[in-house]
Amino acid sequence: MKSSLLLSLRLSLCCSLSLLIAQTSHSEETLPVDNEAVVKQLQQEFQGSYPETAPPSNKVHSRELVAAEAEWGILPPYQTSVWAYNGKIAPVIRINLGETLKLTLHNKLPQATTIHWHGVRLPNAMDGVPGVTQSAIEPSASFTYEFTPKDAGTFWFHPHANSPEQIERGLQGILIVENPDEPKYSQDLAWIVDDWLLEKGAKIHDRFVTGHDLMHDGRWGNVVTVNGLYRPSIPVKPGERIRIRMVNSANGRVFAPAVEEIEAKIIAVDGLPARQPIPLQNFYLAPGNRIDLDLTIPKNAAGKTFAVLDNFGKKANTLAMLQVEDTTAVTTPTFKPTQAMHFPDWQSANDAPVTHEFMLNAMRGGEHGITWTIDDHSGHDTIALELQAQSFYRLRFTNRSYRLHPMHLHGQFFQVIAVDGRPVREGFWRDTVLIGPKQSVDIGLVPIDKGLWALHCHILEHAEAGMMSTIRVQ
Numbered sequence: 499m500k501s502s503l504l505l506s507l508r509l510s511l512c513c514s515l516s517l518l519i520a521q522t523s524h525s526e527e528t529l530p531v532d533n534e535a536v537v538k539q540l541q542q543e544f545q546g547s548y549p550e551t552a553p554p555s556n557k558v559h560s561r562e563l564v565a566a567e568a569e570w571g572i573l574p575p576y577q578t579s580v581w582a583y584n585g586k587i588a589p590v591i592r593i594n595l596g597e598t599l600k601l602t603l604h605n606k607l608p609q610a611t612t613i614h615w616h617g618v619r620l621p622n623a624m625d626g627v628p629g630v631t632q633s634a635i636e637p638s639a640s641f642t643y644e645f646t647p648k649d650a651g652t653f654w655f656h657p658h659a660n661s662p663e664q665i666e667r668g669l670q671g672i673l674i675v676e677n678p679d680e681p682k683y684s685q686d687l688a689w690i691v692d693d694w695l696l697e698k699g700a701k702i703h704d705r706f707v708t709g710h711d712l713m714h715d716g717r718w719g720n721v722v723t724v725n726g727l728y729r730p731s732i733p734v735k736p737g738e739r740i741r742i743r744m745v746n747s748a749n750g751r752v753f754a755p756a757v758e759e760i761e762a763k764i765i766a767v768d769g770l771p772a773r774q775p776i777p778l779q780n781f782y783l784a785p786g787n788r789i790d791l792d793l794t795i796p797k798n799a800a801g802k803t804f805a806v807l808d809n810f811g812k813k814a815n816t817l818a819m820l821q822v823e824d825t826t827a828v829t830t831p832t833f834k835p836t837q838a839m840h841f842p843d844w845q846s847a848n849d850a851p852v853t854h855e856f857m858l859n860a861m862r863g864g865e866h867g868i869t870w871t872i873d874d875h876s877g878h879d880t881i882a883l884e885l886q887a888q889s890f891y892r893l894r895f896t897n898r899s900y901r902l903h904p905m906h907l908h909g910q911f912f913q914v915i916a917v918d919g920r921p922v923r924e925g926f927w928r929d930t931v932l933i934g935p936k937q938s939v940d941i942g943l944v945p946i947d948k949g950l951w952a953l954h955c956h957i958l959e960h961a962e963a964g965m966m967s968t969i970r971v972q
């Protein structure tokens with residue numbers, strides 16, 4: 499703890515020095531002392547926010563996944579040639595908290611791949627980032643991932659190699675870590691929300707990372723799906739209380755989910771339970787973000803249909819239809835949704851010094867003609883920042899460009915504490931935050947899990963063209 503405080507102090511000294519250049523009225527003697535006290539307070543408030551270790555493991559959940567070409571009916575009667583795990587778009591793996599997942603991936607693709615367990619706090623060597631935490635799994639080769647998740651919640655798994663093509667072609671699934679002590683919903687649904695760029699005959703447009711994608715917010719498709727199906731009808735019963743675990747797996751598209759006529763509440767964001775339920779309203783679900791919704795089908799809604807919409811663009815997209823069966827109502831389960839086990843106040847988070855400001859920008863040149871950069875660097879060969887575990891940090895993302903950048907930090911959770919310098923209190927943790935054009939966002943975090951963790955834009959084309967770095971936590 500002492501050494502981490504010293505580091506924070508050193509970092510805060512650098513920051514206060516740069517502040518001093520701009521604001522000569524500050525007193526050089528008092529600032530470092532104040533910073534130390536503020537940071538110490540924030541660290542104390544953080545204690546107990548989420549588990550430091552995985553619960554004792556008593557069961558191993560073994561799985562085999564084959565990544566290979568498959569046929570899938572996105573838009574029947576057409577069959578689309580996709581890449582999928584075990585022939586299925588959006589497979590779901592459910593394990594209980596405390597169980598170890600031991601999953602062997604067999605690569606039957608024509609190119610190297612890996613699996614990244616998005617949002618899962620796990621040993622660094624299992625994080626699936628080629629060139630950072632493992633070597634890519636070559637065609638015909640296999641690799642076994644083995645870890646015990648520390649948190650219950652909704653997570654996403656997908657390749658971290660040639661992602662703009664591999665994820666777009668359909669490789670992805672949902673990992674649900676269930677806490678057996680949590681109350682049961684009438685239905686617990688897992689939805690991968692995605693878009694596909696399809697040509698005539700429902701064929702995937704097979705030019706990836708184009709200049710157009712790079713100059714804009716990545717590749718936006720023309721068909722929006724839930725679990726690889728266009729506007730699926732989901733059977734529900736009157737009175738049912740439903741949990742919908744929603745993952746945005748699009749290469750670049752942002753969704754703003756809404757449920758027609760029904761009041762839905764967000765109970766978890768990016769896997770972790772929120773401090774308290776939040777009405778679903780204008781929540782920007784950026785690529786990489788997850789939300790868990792809690793909603794109840796009205797008892798008098800037999801035979802009705804409720805659309806689940808995306809209101810991000812000017813014109814709403816229909817994601818899916820909740821089709822209420824024409825039956826008598828079931829008993830609605832009544833319980834308080836799971837809330838964060840502890841949520842730090844962090845009232846003084848914006849008094850802490852900014853440890854580092856990440857500059858997000860683009861420049862001409864590079865393999866794709868445009869290079870997206872973090873601090874003028876591209877690619878994960880660079881270490882953007884070194885952090886001490888258990889210390890509080892305030893980091894800033896400053897977007898110098900006019901495009902969107904959903905920034906994703908592997909292996910850690912953080913809170914948004916300010917947007918464009920104005921303090922913000924979101925009431926939940928994140929692992930991905932959308933940075934708007936010319937916007938700056940401050941986050942507060944206390945890293946727990948050690949290792950070399952990727953930090954990148956989750957618009958896959960931006961990441962592929964350089965907006966990718968790493969953070970070392972020691």
Ligand SMILES: [Cu+2]
Nearest residue numbers: 903955957960
């Ligand atoms: Cu980006």
